Amino acid sequence: MTFQELDLIEPILRALTEEGYTKPTPIQSKAIPFILQQKDLLGCAQTGTGKTAAFAIPILQLLQEKPLEKWEKSRIRTLILTPTRELAIQIGDSFSAYGRHTDIRHTVIFGGVGQKPQTDALHKGVDVLIATPGRLLDLINQGFIKLNQLEIFVLDEADRMLDMGFVHDVKKILKLLPAKRQSLFFSATMPPAIMTLADTILTRPAKVEVTPVSSTADTINQSVFFVDKSDKNSLLLHILSDQSIATALVFTRTKHGADKVVKVLRKAGVTSEAIHGNKSQNARQNALKNFKSQATRVLVATDIAARGIDVDDLTHVINYEIPNIPETYVHRIGRTGRAGAKGIALSFCDVEEKGYLKDIHKLIAKNIPVVKDHPYSNMR
Incomplete structure (x- = not known):
């Protein structure tokens, strides 16, 4: 048409x-x-x-x-x-x-x-x-x-x-x-x-x-880390110790969760801000501006607040929590690998989230590769 x-x-x-x-x-x-x-x-x-x-x-x-x-x-x-x-x-x-x-x-x-x-x-x-x-x-x-x-x-x-x-x-x-x-x-x-x-x-x-998008771009390198819920903060800090990661967009399921992650990152010296519905428009605008200019290294967002975030050359999206709606996963990781660029999407999965991961695999018609060699792996 x-x-x-x-x-x-x-x-x-x-x-x-x-x-x-x-x-x-x-x-x-x-x-x-x-x-x-x-x-x-x-x-x-x-x-x-x-x-x-x-x-x-x-x-x-x-x-x-x-x-x-x-x-x-x-x-x-x-x-x-x-x-x-x-x-x-x-x-x-x-x-x-x-x-x-x-x-x-x-x-x-x-x-x-x-x-x-x-x-x-x-x-x-x-x-x-x-x-x-x-x-x-x-x-x-x-x-x-x-x-x-x-x-x-x-x-x-x-x-x-x-x-x-x-x-x-x-x-x-x-x-x-x-x-x-x-x-x-x-x-x-x-x-x-x-x-x-x-x-x-x-x-x-x-x-x-409109049927939600159900496929992920081939330019995005996806991987999943099996980890205990209590070790997610440590794993996030471990990944961010790689200084080649200039900026990362981190997703949580709740506003409270986003604020808690920012608190942990700041305590470790990682510049970070949260963006969610409880923040004022000015605060969200400034957080996005700082992230785009790389004054802030990590932006922690809830799904609804992250709508419309369009950051050029964003290399990393990290799912601190696996979304309970599989289409949301596709929407989240689509923030990277835009316009043919390469992107990296990392997902932290605890035992309670394995069902959500299974739903994602079913939607995208493939299994996300598992990273076994990391210090907080709970694969026994």
Whole structure:
């Protein structure tokens, strides 16, 4: 399928051509027709699947094809709610790229910076508002934003929104939206709490699910270390004693676990920071900036907080804990070995995690080689 087959208007097709896009990704080919039909949508897709374009492209088209009268130009027509400033900025960049030949105006608002440039942009009038929950509610309370004439509402990264404690803010915002609207809901995972939230937002939605990636790049050298849970810290320090490892992204299953690993690393003199949902946007932004510049050698992350981390030339990913969802393993190690580069993925497996490892082997259709010769091996 090509973008031409999706019945997109010429200004958008021209922009996509200029961006080098030729074929839509699975989430795009499935979601765009439903959104153009003005249906509510429940989308299950991870970051990196082309999800942003899946909603940005049809929203631009719907707004462009239904221009406002001059006297209506001050109203916000679309709200895209996203959990972090990083994601808000990325979405804003996408609207700039795909909408460059349209008349659609957008702006991005988030906390941690002065509000005047944001309120100035709002005063000039925008069609699409991309916002994080805290700053949005703040500017609503100050009278800068009204959402009562909204046409389209997008909740992006819903599971991460809940993980970061924004559920109450989201519910406050929902009460301010008109009952008659088109709603689009995207989440990488669909646990019960997310489905409950989706049910309160959507009306008879079309459902689109992208099958999670199930293969690992051949450029990534994978290995597993069998180790007692109590020896994982020692094994991590042993591996990091190799000074040729300039940076490493370490994954834990929980926020508390990430903080504990950072404490151990810092005590041993290894520069490290944690990135997870309990950290402020500023703290996460700074941690990522320090990691990219190699001022921080090790970044310890939870899976949800790590979405969107795209670091050039990252050589090592270390699974301090084996993920309990096999697709998560593929997503984690895909942070290295990007764009044809070589990468190394190391996984620590204790006795309780062997079942998770078996599930991963089944998903990727191969066994990960075992490193037997290490000082903390529990293979007896």
